[in-house]
Amino acid sequence: MSKQTTLPGKATAEQIKQWKEKYPAGVYELKVKGKYAYFKHPDFREMDYYHAKSVQSDSVSEQWKALAETCFVGGAEELRDSPVYLPTVHALLRNLIFDSEAELVNL
Numbered sequence: 846m847s848k849q850t851t852l853p854g855k856a857t858a859e860q861i862k863q864w865k866e867k868y869p870a871g872v873y874e875l876k877v878k879g880k881y882a883y884f885k886h887p888d889f890r891e892m893d894y895y896h897a898k899s900v901q902s903d904s905v906s907e908q909w910k911a912l913a914e915t916c917f918v919g920g921a922e923e924l925r926d927s928p929v930y931l932p933t934v935h936a937l938l939r940n941l942i943f944d945s946e947a948e949l950v951n952l
Contacts, residue, residue: 854921882920
């Protein structure tokens with residue numbers, strides 16, 4: 846008999862479908878060290894909240910938490926809360942929000 850393994854935070858296809866319907870700007874699965882968490886693309890109000898937290902606090906971790914908490918929709922909460930995972934999650938979320946594939950050309 847094979848032992849079924851569970852992946853920490855891994856969502857079902859039905860959960861992902863529901864999130865995608867609820868958050869049409871995008872839902873992203875992040876996997877860090879075998880743990881899964883899901884984050885939505887923030888709307889303008891949520892981006893404003895993140896920016897306000899960034900300018901009102903000298904604490905980098907508070908800024909990172911603000912973005913992760915604002916965008917978190919499910920999965921392993923450690924990816925949202927833990928100092929072990931939060932720096933990586935923040936960097937990945939920022940790359941999604943500020944699309945690095947964009948190109949500005951001076952004409």
